[in-house]
Amino acid sequence: xxxxxFLLQHSPAxxxxxxxxxxxxxxxxxxxxxxxxxxxxxxxxGLTTSIVFLLANDVFAGNIHTYVFGSQDLALPIVRILFxxxxxxxxxxxxxxxxxxxxxxYSWAFIKxxxxxxxxYTLILLTTAGMFGMVLTGDMFNLFVFLEITSIASCAxxxxxxxxxxxxxxxxxxxxxxxxxxxxxxxxxxxxxGQYNALNIATLANAIQFSFLDKIxxxxxxxxxxxxxxxxxxxMWLPDAYSKAPASVTIVLVGATQASLxxxxxxxxxxxxxxxxxxxxxxxxxxxxxxxxxxxLGVAMALIQSDFKRLIAFSAVAEIGxxxxxxxxxxxxxxxxxxxAAIGIPAMSGGVFHIMNDALDIGLLFLxxxxxxxxxxxxxLDKLGGLARNMKYTTVFFIIGLFxxxxxxxxxxxxxxxxIYESTFQLNPILSIVAILSSIMLLAVFVKVFHSxxxxxxxxxxxxxxxxxxxxxxxxxxxxxIIIVFGxxxxxxINNIVEPAVSALVNYGDYIREVIPTFTGGI
Amino acid sequence: MSMLETLLGTFQTGSGFWNPxxxxxxxxxxxxxxxxxxxxxxxxxxxxxxxxxxxxxGNPEYEKEKMHVKGSNLFWGFTESLKWIFDILHKMHTGxxxxxxxxxxxxxxxxxxxxxxx
Amino acid sequence: MDxxxxxxTALLIIIGTVGLALFGMFFGLLYKGIxxxxxxxMQGRIGPPIRQPFRDVIKLFTKENIVPENAxxxxxxxxxxxxxxxxxxxxxYLPLGGFPPLLSNMGDLILILYLLIIPSLAMVIGGxxxxxxxxxxxxxxxxxxxxxxxxxxxxxxxxxxxxxxxxGVTNVFAxxxxxxxxxxxxxxxIGFIGFIILLITLIIVTPAELSKIPxxxxxxxxxxxxxxLVEYSGRNLAMFYLTDGVKTIVMASxxxxxxxxxxxxxLFGFGSYPAFAIDILFYLVKVLLVILFSVTLIRVxxxxxxxxxxxxxxxxxxxxxxxxxxxxxxxxxxxxxxFGLNTVFEMxxxx
Numbered sequence: 001x002x003x004x005x006f007l008l009q010h011s012p013a014x015x016x017x018x019x020x021x022x023x024x025x026x027x028x029x030x031x032x033x034x035x036x037x038x039x040x041x042x043x044x045x046g047l048t049t050s051i052v053f054l055l056a057n058d059v060f061a062g063n064i065h066t067y068v069f070g071s072q073d074l075a076l077p078i079v080r081i082l083f084x085x086x087x088x089x090x091x092x093x094x095x096x097x098x099x100x101x102x103x104x105x106y107s108w109a110f111i112k113x114x115x116x117x118x119x120x121y122t123l124i125l126l127t128t129a130g131m132f133g134m135v136l137t138g139d140m141f142n143l144f145v146f147l148e149i150t151s152i153a154s155c156a157x158x159x160x161x162x163x164x165x166x167x168x169x170x171x172x173x174x175x176x177x178x179x180x181x182x183x184x185x186x187x188x189x190x191x192x193x194g195q196y197n198a199l200n201i202a203t204l205a206n207a208i209q210f211s212f213l214d215k216i217x218x219x220x221x222x223x224x225x226x227x228x229x230x231x232x233x234x235x236m237w238l239p240d241a242y243s244k245a246p247a248s249v250t251i252v253l254v255g256a257t258q259a260s261l262x263x264x265x266x267x268x269x270x271x272x273x274x275x276x277x278x279x280x281x282x283x284x285x286x287x288x289x290x291x292x293x294x295x296x297l298g299v300a301m302a303l304i305q306s307d308f309k310r311l312i313a314f315s316a317v318a319e320i321g322x323x324x325x326x327x328x329x330x331x332x333x334x335x336x337x338x339x340x341a342a343i344g345i346p347a348m349s350g351g352v353f354h355i356m357n358d359a360l361d362i363g364l365l366f367l368x369x370x371x372x373x374x375x376x377x378x379x380x381l382d383k384l385g386g387l388a389r390n391m392k393y394t395t396v397f398f399i400i401g402l403f404x405x406x407x408x409x410x411x412x413x414x415x416x417x418x419x420i421y422e423s424t425f426q427l428n429p430i431l432s433i434v435a436i437l438s439s440i441m442l443l444a445v446f447v448k449v450f451h452s453x454x455x456x457x458x459x460x461x462x463x464x465x466x467x468x469x470x471x472x473x474x475x476x477x478x479x480x481x482i483i484i485v486f487g488x489x490x491x492x493x494i495n496n497i498v499e500p501a502v503s504a505l506v507n508y509g510d511y512i513r514e515v516i517p518t519f520t521g522g523i
Numbered sequence: 524m525s526m527l528e529t530l531l532g533t534f535q536t537g538s539g540f541w542n543p544x545x546x547x548x549x550x551x552x553x554x555x556x557x558x559x560x561x562x563x564x565x566x567x568x569x570x571x572x573x574x575x576x577x578x579x580x581g582n583p584e585y586e587k588e589k590m591h592v593k594g595s596n597l598f599w600g601f602t603e604s605l606k607w608i609f610d611i612l613h614k615m616h617t618g619x620x621x622x623x624x625x626x627x628x629x630x631x632x633x634x635x636x637x638x639x640x641x
Numbered sequence: 642m643d644x645x646x647x648x649x650t651a652l653l654i655i656i657g658t659v660g661l662a663l664f665g666m667f668f669g670l671l672y673k674g675i676x677x678x679x680x681x682x683m684q685g686r687i688g689p690p691i692r693q694p695f696r697d698v699i700k701l702f703t704k705e706n707i708v709p710e711n712a713x714x715x716x717x718x719x720x721x722x723x724x725x726x727x728x729x730x731x732x733x734y735l736p737l738g739g740f741p742p743l744l745s746n747m748g749d750l751i752l753i754l755y756l757l758i759i760p761s762l763a764m765v766i767g768g769x770x771x772x773x774x775x776x777x778x779x780x781x782x783x784x785x786x787x788x789x790x791x792x793x794x795x796x797x798x799x800x801x802x803x804x805x806x807x808x809g810v811t812n813v814f815a816x817x818x819x820x821x822x823x824x825x826x827x828x829x830x831i832g833f834i835g836f837i838i839l840l841i842t843l844i845i846v847t848p849a850e851l852s853k854i855p856x857x858x859x860x861x862x863x864x865x866x867x868x869x870l871v872e873y874s875g876r877n878l879a880m881f882y883l884t885d886g887v888k889t890i891v892m893a894s895x896x897x898x899x900x901x902x903x904x905x906x907x908l909f910g911f912g913s914y915p916a917f918a919i920d921i922l923f924y925l926v927k928v929l930l931v932i933l934f935s936v937t938l939i940r941v942x943x944x945x946x947x948x949x950x951x952x953x954x955x956x957x958x959x960x961x962x963x964x965x966x967x968x969x970x971x972x973x974x975x976x977x978x979x980f981g982l983n984t985v986f987e988m989x990x991x992x
Contacts, residue, residue: 173620180624184631219638223631233626236616286637301612304602306595346537381594386587386772388713408762409755410543415534421751421799422536422814426806429799429967436754436795437788443758444598444784451769451777452594457587457711488543491534538806539749539814545654546730546748552658553729557722557880564702564876575710577773580866590711592777600858600948601785605956 004054011055012067012083015093016133018048023125030118041104041121045128049097052132056090060500064514066138082200084138086511087500091352092135092262094497095359098482099255100128103248106367106475109468110248110374120160126153127252134259138515140189140271141199143263144182147228150256151178157252158245170244177237181224188220201271202515205508210275218283221267228260231324232294235317242313243379247370250309251363254316258355261323265505268331273508284332288431291324295438302445306381308372311449312365315405315442319358325435326351326420327505329427334506343426348502349494350419356497357404357412357486364401364479365446368394371468371476372453381452388454390465395454397476402450404483406443412486415494657743661732669886670694672929676889676937683941694886698879706875711772720770721873721880724763728887731756735894736820739904739920749814750798753895757850760884761787767881768859768869779868782948783852783859789955790849790856796963797839797846801899804832804970820902828970829977835969840900842963847892847935849955851885855943856951893931894924901927 007014022044030037059065070080085093104124111120130150137143155178159171193199195214196207208214227234238257242250268283298318305311330348333339369379371394378384388395404411417439425432467473486493504511512519533542568574577584584590602609674691681688708714734748734756742748761783768780801824805813808827812818824836849856860868870881905923906916946954980988 173623176620177623177627180627215638216635219631219634223627223634226630227627231630233615234623234630236618236623236626240618282637286634297612300608301616303598304595304609304613342537350536384594385591386713388716407755408759409541409752410546414755415541415543418539418541418751419536422538425799425803426538429796429803432799433792433795436799437792440758440791441788443762444601444788447762447765447769447784448594448597448781450766451592451597451780455713455716455766455769455772456591456777457772459587459591461588488547490541490543494534533747538802538812539751540746540812541749541752542744542747545744549654549658549733549744550726550730552655553662553726554722556659556662557725557729561722561876561880564706564879565704566706566876568705568707568875574705574707577709577711578775578866578871579773587711590772590774592774592781597777597781598785600782601788601952604949604952 007051008054008058010067011051012065012085012136013069014051015048015055015136016083016129018044018051019125019129019132023122023129026122026125027118030121034117037118037121038104038108041125042101044125045097045101045104048128048132049101052090052093052097055085056094059085059087059090060496062500064504064510066514081142082138082202082515083136084202084511084514085136087504088262088265088352089135091356091497091501092259093132095258095356096128096131096135096255098479099251099359099363100124100131102363102367102475102478103251105478106251106370106472107246107248108471110370110472111246114160116160120157123153123157124249124252127157127256131252131256131259135262138201139199140192140201140204144185144189147185147260147263148178148182150259151175151182154249154253154256157249158241160246160249161244164244167244170240173237174241177227181227184220184224188217188224191217191220200515201266202512205271205274205512206516206519208272208275210272214272214275218267218272221271222264222283222286225260225263225267226290229257229264230294230317230320231290232297232317232321235294235298238317239310239313242316242366243307243309247309247366247373250366250370254359254363254366257316257320258359261320261355265327269334269505270508270511273334274512284328284330284334287324287328287331288427291321291326291328292431292434294318294321294324295434296321299438299441299445303441303448308379308381308384308449308453309366309369311381311445312362312369315365315445316358316362318438318442319354319362319405321438322417322420322435323351323354323358325424325431326354326416329420329424329431330502330506332427340506343423344506345502346419346423347427348505349498350416350423352501352505353412353419353490353494353498354416357416357483360479360483360486361401361405361413364397364476364483365405367472367476367479368398368401371472374468374472375465376462381449384453385456385462386454386458387462387465389458390462391454391467393467393473394476397480398450398454400480400483402443402446404487406446407439408443410487412483412490415487415490654743658733661737661743662729664737665729665732665887665890666883668925668928669883669888669890670698672889672932673886675929676932679933680937680941683937694882698882701874701879701882702876704875706877707872709772709872712872713770713772716766716770717872718877720763720767721877721884724760724767724884725880725887727756727759727763728884728891731891732887732894734816735891736816736898736902737894738917738924739906740917741817741820745817746815749812750802750816750819751814753816754794754798757888757891758787758791760888761850761852763884764859764869764881767873767877771869771872773872775865775867775871776869778865779859779861779871783869785948786849786852786856786859786951789952790846792956793842793959793963794846796960796967797843800835800839800963800967800970804828804974807974816898820898823902824900829973831969831976832973835966835973836900838962838966838969840896842959842966843896843899844931844935845939845959846955847896848939849951850892851889851936853936854940855946858945858948858951861945889932889936890928893928893935896931896935897924897927 029040065085067083130146133146155171155175159168161167230238302314326347330344333344404413407413407417421432533540673694678688733743765780765783768776802813810822
């Protein structure tokens, strides 16, 4: 078989293995030269991105890929780890790979003057490998292991600027929260293992009944993953961690946070999918309510911040509320086929599309914040001003990010928010109203930032400020052009990328049938 | 032709439509019209004279740092009239790691109650 | 679709765009003049002649266009253009004069809601870009007013769409469907009261959208020396002036399309051209009546509110009022579904 088929067949393993191998080789290569190490890391991530696109191309056409580490004989339990890639996993992998690649291109100039850069790049590759592992795996304990890898690697990255006390404190808070979340996750996995003697997601989904212990496990899983994803009122670690980390680390953290979001939906739709008849719409309504609270509180807190990156972090929290609202509305009508077609599929398409849009928009805004910090060494909104004269390209990127994140046409934020408004209003009008309101308040938040940082008289202390180096501009330009393309051609993106992911979540039977061919049931 | 159809395609949600390409074309056309309309106006002014100083009703202009309204003073009207919400939120975010874990436990307890009663 | 059809529709769209741009600007300024004349008579003055706004715009075009030294020049000059472009492009999605919209199945009500934000946003960014403290204060007041009035506006739009979706109308957000299924015809008595409440709320939201008294704290001439527009002059100020006129037409047409989409021509049963003429005349009269009630009458009757009073007014009383309207419509839906119109009238003792 030729090289493409070989890559395709082994791609789930390669996507995790190549960054991992690169992470272990990076300290060796950094002994040669700094530039060689940077180029090596970019090459590793570029290779991984192309394999991800190759795999995604095949998975979106309808085939679910599985990859077995261990014994192929399915009669023997627990001697294998199964990677199972369906369209939703491939979707999240695409997001993760784009974010990681952009982060490393941005870091070329951003982090250049710091020491300990070999550790920095090693940890970024480890975080990326952990994130890919989380979204590609089909085994619960493996999910826990990759979650821990991602948390520990990102904790060290958040505390990277160790000469400032606050970064270390933010890293400490992050690791406490991650450990507690991961431990409760482990507890839930132990409950499920003790009942059904299986760790594979598909096997568990086949065997699960909605007994009392299963309900406890469901609550623990949702709470732990939701805390890692940043749902109010458990979101308070998120502004601390996002604001004290270097900007390229923040954009990789956005990908890791969305991998935890993916965990919530994998549990609710696939693991417990078969018991939907026993647990009516309540779980969906719980997720919708959490989404509403997150939207409102996130945007209200963002309005009163005076630190640039903390403000963007709070608006990231608000955007996660949108995703919960959209996908939760789909979960509410999962059992009812006709309402699913009318309400559920558009709402879930909006939510899933918003995952990608939000990663790109918030990522672009964090990169702009990092560029401002690089140029002026200030992060407080009260001390900046008048920078639109010195940094024209950064201003244009910020305007694109402002329009995209608040959902002004014709950017991509408008397309996904349109889907969410025009489907959730049939469930209850209040949902759409709150969503429209928080979208407008998000616009007010970012206009405040635009004035404080870019407009106003030119301050004498910023007279020497120049535009940021080219690699940072290239990174921001990549994301801005993806945003514009997604905004101008939403139909193409939704039909080819989002619809397969949504139907993979809804038709959980296909996921289970890959492993257990005799599974009946499912939608 | 079908490729052109797909590129110009209207994006349908269940209950509405949105076609970005046609809007961009129309907006470009209207931009052209208003640009020509604006061109009828006078674009000259006297640079560097008293005209370009800021209008402050006769008050003297201080140094530029003081003339730029700070970011945290913006939206005073909004935060003042909804003071009670923002005070509660401000008190909720203490920055204390024990409080973060406390909120996690509270949410888990509430979820247990809701799911257990189902 | 072959090439001839595409070029025909393209030509139609181009001619329609140019025509609608001129229509919007001409009638915007005309109605602005009528509004000034009527408000002057209500206040016991004589007031300027009706063609005064046209003279204003022509005079503004001859004045110098000063860019202050504290301003960011490219944003300062670009903001008025963006505002006018977005406002004129809304006209293509509205049913004017009883005709279906020009781009009828390419944009819907939520798009209009978002495109209405762009002119205010352009004024806000223009104000921030002026670099003057007065302009900054005015611009952030405008942004706070925008957040304030969007809440009741969102409730009104979603309530209408929700009611129509329960009637089984497809594509409830598209304006052509809303016009062809008027909301009054499917409402019982309680729903009627609910829709009247929503209409009153929308009439009170309109002056805030257009920055007119009592909600024009962003442009308070007496407090902050002109607010957002303090540094603007010459052709940029003319662009903002035109934007204000066209936006008045847009808001009034939106109210007419949502609440009063009826035409006169079926009553008379004329042919094609007389029917068009009567429809357009009736539409212009309706728009004039809406502007009279929502802009002129409120403007001469009350004084200006402070900015925190504006936010309070929209977020507490008006939101509760429109939520009461929404609840009335929800009750009405269950009552009508369970009982039907005749039973309700019997219960009310009208039959």
